[in-house]
Amino acid sequence: MNGISDLNFKNLLEYAQVGVIIHNWDTSIVYINPIGLQLLNLDYEQAIGRDIYDPHWTLIDEQGNLMSVDDYPVNIVKATKNKVVNKIIGVVGGAKKDISWFMANAYFEGHDDDKNFIVVTITDISDAKQQISFQDVVENTQDMVVITDAKNIKHPEGPKIIYVNKAFEVLTGYTSAEVIGETPRILQGDLTDSKGKQRIYAALERREEVTETLLNYDVRGRPYWVEMNIIPLKNKFDEVTHFAAIQRDVSKSKFQTEQLEKRNKDLKELKVNLENLVQERTFELQQAKSQLEKIAFFDPLTGIPNRRFFSDQVNKLVKGSVRRGGIIAFGLFDVDNFKAVNDTYGHDVGDRVLVELANILTHILRIDDVFCRFGGEEFAFAVILKEVDDAEPVAEKLINAIRNLKVPVEGENTINVTVSMGLNVVSPNNSTDIDDEIKKSDAAMYQVKKSGKDRYKIIHEP
DSSP: OOSGGGSOHHHHHHHOSSEEEEEETTSOEEEEOHHHHHHHTOOHHHHTTOOTTOTTOEEEOTTSOBOOGGGSHHHHHHHHOOOEEEEEEEEEOTTSOSOEEEEEEEEEESSSGGGOEEEEEEEEOHHHHTOOSHHHHHHHOSSEEEEEESSOOOTTTOSOEEEEOHHHHHHHOOOHHHHTTSOGGGGOOTTSOHHHHHHHHHHHHTTOOEEEEEEEEOTTOOEEEEEEEEEEEEOTTSOEEEEEEEEEEOHHHHTSOGGGHHHHHHHHHHHHHHHHHHHHHHHHHHHHHHHHHHHTTBOTTTOSBOHHHHHHHHHHHHHHHHHHOOEEEEEEEEETTHHHHHHHHOHHHHHHHHHHHHHHHHHHSOTTOEEEEEETTEEEEEEEESSGGGHHHHHHHHHHHHHTOOEEOSTTOEEOOOEEEEEEEEOOOTTOOHHHHHHHHHHHHHHHHHHTSSEEEEEEOO
């Protein structure tokens, strides 16, 4: 190799630990590296060719609000040709329903619009984003907490301290600013057990947890005994990046008589139980926060998108159809005599009917189509068609699948349900009013209700 120009930069991208996505000027993806596919939970065929108008790209801002397509990093670069730096975005939907959080950067390469590319890099920050008051817990615990980098643990350079909590400052007399960048050896002296230090070093080299009791010294040189539990911290790729040492001042217990040992053991066990209780409660709060984020976009009963998420997906579907040319069928259906089902069999059976209808939509409609629980016993969908006549096979397939549905009730009995369905077939343009088109589907559905139910009606306005 004669110089940096001989480097194979595509290989560098393939092995990079940052997601790299390259878009054409029309925003379609022409390249995505392996870590990018892993972060977005896609395979290569699913990613290549997608553009920002794809209804399955849904981004939210740091406050959890849906982002306008114009505010996507790709579009900001395209509109201004300025860089986007450290923009926090959340990705909703895709192959999983959890919200993934990323730090995004974007810029453009090229000289004219036809040959420009837009490069986006993403870094996963989901763990940091989803934390709930972990720093508050650590800051206010009575135990000392010291976090070090795991890159270099060899004497005398490492490991480097990157964080200490308030309890550490109170006991040692050192301020955070004085110890950041130093190693924990700043606390050790001539009488610190050398064998204990060797056991700690060996465990860190093996990236294993270790517990030791050592004699340390505060800023004034006063000795104190500290019991420390050091644990490795890993990233999403199962790599140890840091070590966390939870330290307890055990000076008093070291010099107490045997008659106090049992009492101290009981107190220690109680403390461990309380710490576990705090950890369990923190995990529950984290799970609750994640669930609330899901509820903002997905129906909690059926697990499919809710009306809010559906509106955003349909808006993108229409914009993409306008750009590429195409036909969209807006559909709406309602369960016939649903009140009678609830009154006769109970709301549990009624809920089971709604879940089964959601499953039918999930299995029959294509990946490019969108659908939701519109409200109550109503479901909505929007499908891309090649011809106007293609709407009828879609309606037939859905309504027949629902007719053949058998919902279990008490014992081995089952019930059947039917729906009334209205479809509105349109060729969208820039002035298409989505709410108005869905209202037309709703009107068609109610015509079916009045004329006998268990059927569909398709309308088309050229």
